[in-house]
Amino acid sequence: MARSISAAQLGIQLKPDDDASLFKWFIASFLMGKRIQAPIAAQAYKVIVEEEGRNTPRKLQHCTSRELVAMLGRAHYVRYDETTAQRLLDLSARLNADYGGKITRIRQASEDRQAFEQRLAEFDGVGPKTIEIFMRDAAQVLF
Template sequence: MSKSISARDLGIELKSADESALFKWFVASFLMGKRIQADIAAQAYRVIVEKHTRDTARKLAACTHRELVMMLGEAHYVRYDETTAERLRHLGKKLSDEYAGKIGHIHSASEDRQAFEKRLGEFEGVGPKTIEIFMRDAAAVLY
């Protein structure tokens, strides 16, 4: 089992109603939810969100597939680069289109934590592991 990386380890300070931090942690959790080493997933997060400033749903959705594959390659996140690139674009687009780019809107549209987690699972490529990683740190500011 690979080590756990927290939001704080990535310099993400989760606070209630801080949409930027929640989005960044969702992207990081998405990357770490795959069968890939945690440090490589963390590096992919840093390359995409910090270096290339794809730090909002809209900016992520505006990336081309090729740009995302190159960013993932830069981070040595190559095992699932093609599908991950496509799913990251879909994640940004769905979050923008359906929730105005805000994790908080998913939260306010959900009756409870179970409904919130179910909505997260409706994003392509977001499974139980990604939800578990995300909620490990985000639950404290959401619930």
């Protein structure tokens, strides 16, 4: 990924204890963490979160894989679209089940940044690149 897209460039204003903005940035980071061009990932974020209003873990969890694949397709995010859709659904379901849908609860359950990043890595499809992108902007409001 040659050029990094920040949370602010996507219109996400990260603030301490603001789960809404942290979730949006987590989804954007997840999409950008894949082998796909950043502008396409950013467009996929905009389609899913802004246009379709899937801006909370609960709203995201309650759409179908087929609906998500269609949203990704509208953004031309067609590489890995089936797995990405399923992982987004799994991610939101796990975030809801394990942390009440809140990134700040992951932070509260973690003794330090390393433990927090380890918990993020436990989500299917969240690897080092996604964590790096997410923490680049989120670390200042989480730690």
